[in-house]
Amino acid sequence: MPRPAVREVARDAGAARRRPLVSGNWKMHHDHLQAIRSVQDLGLRLGAADVASLDVSVHPPFTDLRSVQTVLEDRGIPVALGAQHCFSEDAGAYTGEVAPPMLARLGVSYVLVGHSERRQFFGQTDEQVAATLRAVLRHAMTPIVCVGETQEEREEGETEERLTAQIIAALAGLPAEQVAGLVVAYEPIWAIGTGQTATAEDAQTACAHIRGVVAGLAGDDAAGALRIQYGGSVRPDNAAELVGQADVDGALVGGASLEAATFAAIIQAAATVAAGR
Ligand code: PGA
Secondary structure: OOOOOOOOOOOHHHHHHOOOEEEEEOOOOOOHHHHHHHHHHHHHHOOHHHHOOOEEEEEOOHHHHHHHHHHHHHHOOOOEEEEOOOOOOOOOOOOOOOOHHHHHHOOOOEEEEOOHHHHHHHOOOHHHHHHHHHHHHHOOOEEEEEEOOOHHHHHOOOHHHHHHHHHHHHHOOOOHHHHHOOEEEEOOHHHOOOOOOOOHHHHHHHHHHHHHHHHHHHOHHHHHHOEEEEEOOOOOOOHHHHHOOOOOOEEEEOHHHOOHHHHHHHHHHHHHHHHOO
């Protein structure tokens, strides 16, 4: 397939329209009892002002989802339920997998698709990412499609090429209205769990590039509406600067989302920036 042209998308108007999303990816941490305590604590820390101009999601392990859903609903906590992964089929003989309609039934709103740890440790391919993304959309949930380059690719100057290839593989052929509603997470692999955060400038450059690739695939309107998170060692002290970039519409937070106090501080830092967009 010919590569679409990467275009510069009118950013300022778009940033004002896009509501940032701050997501906590708990990975393989917190059993359901710890998860209940963590979201209860988060609920006590978040005020209406914190979520007035941004969305928040938590992505616990599968075994915690039902418990977390109950706490969020019962207490009216303004946090959306997210999952970390699912399979691309709706049912069948796939031992160990979880189907998208099961997540939809639990009130899951966002599903991470193609996180680098799924790609690296579980062999998830670009084709599987594309199929899973479509399965999540079929069940009216929002995929958060993760893309990012390795340290080696960055050093070789291949960052943009890598991001272009991953975005095309995941999104090519999707109708523009669906693309507009997606979330992409730009997560440089060398920044995940390492304490080494991308500079705000590097995050902005990569996110603007991703938006340009999306514009080439689905048009400027869809690209201007799509939200792009930055992920990789986001903390309370760097969240505002990262989310303050024109093309960065929120954060995907791993380690720092496990403690409710730290995650709330990140949300609050992002909220001050989001309010001024
Ligand atoms: P980190 O993880 O914040 O611990 O770097 C981010 C992620 O993998 O989503």
